[in-house]
Amino acid sequence: MAHQLSLLLLLALLASHAIAMLVLQRTGSLIHPLARSFSLERLSTAHHTAIDLTPEETAHLLAGMSSDDARFWIAPTPEVAPFELRPEEQRLARELRSQLRLPEAAAIGMQLERISGADARTHVFSPAGWAPLRLRSSVELPNGAYLNAVQYPAGAYEWGRVLAYSLPVTTLPVLLIVMFFIARVVRPIKTLAQATERVSRGEWIAPLPERGPQEARDLTAAFNTMQANLARHVEGRTRMLAAVSHDLNTPITELRLQVELLEPGAARDDMLESLAELSAMARETLNFVRDDTLQEPTxxxxxxxxxxxxxxxxxxxxxxxxxxxxxxxxxxxxxxxxxxxxxxxxxxxxxxxxxxxxxxxxxxxxxxxxxxxxxxxxxxxxxxxxxxxxxxxxxxxxxxxxxxxxxxxxxxxxxxxxxxxxxxxxxxxxxxxxxxxxx
Structure with missing residues (x-):
């Protein structure tokens, strides 16, 4: 029982982690808050650069801002073609528009996806759902050109690291605590099962200590009462049979003495044989009762x-x-x-x-x-x-x-x-x- 309950608890904890991963992947923010702010801040800086500096200076500065995890450039066409933005992308576009104080007419394109090209909210139960994120952006400039950018922000839920922390920190303590309480519940039941097995083999044992939860204590008390009642019943029956078998010997002996005084003959021999059988029955019954009362250790x-x-x-x-x-x-x-x-x-x-x-x-x-x-x-x-x-x-x-x-x-x-x-x-x-x- 303890092993089954522990296994069920472990499966429940793993299922809760899987459900949490699925729900967060579907409804939570995909980009880490710090990475989100940093990405928008770099886009804002690049936009101000493109407006305030000459094309040569802008190109030079944008090249300096580019690195392995980000690239910025000016182009006559947008990197992100117009499409219906998803909720996460709409929030990013609103925040950038607010930072840059752009009018609603200015086009802003945001596309958040996996580096493999899969949807950013691909469920985590597929390999594509574990791929890093990629944010592609296009902001229309006053001169009709576009500020394009490709960045690789950190995900809000990097499940490899999250699970490496949450599984041992949350699962192991819960399992240990629950297993302790399961053992407290199961131990009296296991002791009771072992005691029942011993009683079923004809062995009488000392009353079991009443431990554990109230239900286990009630069950142990009922077992102790049952064993005491059985012992009284067996003892009463044994005493009665022993007394009857013992008391039968006296009249049998008297009858045998009287029959032996009769004249020898077939009738006398037949009566003596019957008395011998009756005496043997009483003796064997008494031996049987004595054996029944003897408590040999198991x-x-x-x-x-x-x-x-x-x-x-x-x-x-x-x-x-x-x-x-x-x-x-x-x-x-x-x-x-x-x-x-x-x-x-x-x-x-x-x-x-x-x-x-x-x-x-x-x-x-x-x-x-x-x-x-x-x-x-x-x-x-x-x-x-x-x-x-x-x-x-x-x-x-x-x-x-x-x-x-x-x-x-x-x-x-x-x-x-x-x-x-x-x-x-x-x-x-x-x-x-x-x-x-x-x-």
Whole structure:
């Protein structure tokens, strides 16, 4: 945002300079005031010379007045043929007539143009508009001859020099001041965006300081209030689930003791099995709640190294887990929590299919994709999302209670990612984990 606003401001300043150049070139005085006075003064001096002195003396003096930037001479014909004078030329003619006290009948010709012959008011966006000025003059003398002159007055707006001064003097200070205030506005918003990203990954942070303009302070205060409300909600839910899971252990234990006192038989074994499942559910639920309340610090780690550790651990236990490796890819996460989630997915594949193959890639959108593929029979399409519900098991129970996938999805979503299950015939079932890469 700061870069875009600064660029827009710079474009606005350049556009304002361009508009000012165009307007001044069209409506302002073209000749510098000092050059204007000097040119008229030399014409006046030459006119008095032509009237008061002899032709020989006049020619000699006019030759002395001529230089590289001016030339004066007497001729029987005017240098400037009669034409309709433009406003700038009319002003010059009026000022000269006033200085010389000439009657209205005396002809005065003034033509202001570029040395290339282009119109003096050619817009500055063409090369001709940057050419020097040339003033051609013809003043009728009492004897019918004409005092002719060609002068090269300095322009009122020599845009090369004007811009070389105005651009750094006006643009740079304005840009620096505005960028300071833009940073003051954008900094709280950037801090808020970073804090929102951390909260979206399941991390709780200290309340943000309320700084910047009033709107930014209001937004920060709303964020702090939202995070506090979310924390209270999560804490209340966690305490309730922990209390329920903990309190269930007491009646389950009492029932188990009573059932064990019964006569051995199929009914007694069936009840003990049911109580064992119920006890496992309560235990896993309590572990899930405890993991949810644990606030592990968020760090940036190598996801490739994390998968290396997991694969090595399973291979040491002689489990059929294959991992071909991947280039180093960084991820901002809570490493222990993510390991538990991936372990649940790998255990799920081993339990139901007997093998697991790990793969890690970086996708075109910048996200990291982990695939845990087994060679089992897969799942019906309507079960691909149902198995993420708590206590819903994939196929026949193999000692689990149906919380593994629910815990894994909860952890991955807390990291700002997503977990999907896909059937990939004939390979089997694939758990696809997508996580945002570290910035």
């Amino acid at each position: 760090t940036t780690v190598s996801l490739t190294a994390l998968l290396d550790d997991l694969a090595t651990r399973y291979q040491r236990l002689q489990q059929p887990v294959s991992w071909a490796g991947a280039p180093p890819l960084l991820l901002t996460c809570r490493p222990l929590a993510l390991k538990r989630a991936l372990t649940n997915l790998i255990d799920n594949a081993l339990r139901h299919a007997g093998d697991a193959r790990l793969a890690l890639t970086r996708q075109h959108d910048g996200w990291l994709c982990i695939e845990i593929l087994d060679h089992g029979q897969g799942l019906p399409e309507d079960w691909l999302s149902k198995v993420f519900e708590p206590f819903v098991q994939r196929g026949v129970s193999n000692g689990g209670v149906g919380l593994g996938l629910a815990i894994a999805r909860s952890c991955i979503q807390a990291h700002g990612g997503e977990l999907l299950l896909e059937n990939r015939p004939p390979a089997g079932l694939c758990a696809v984990v997508r996580l945002p890469a570290a910035l």
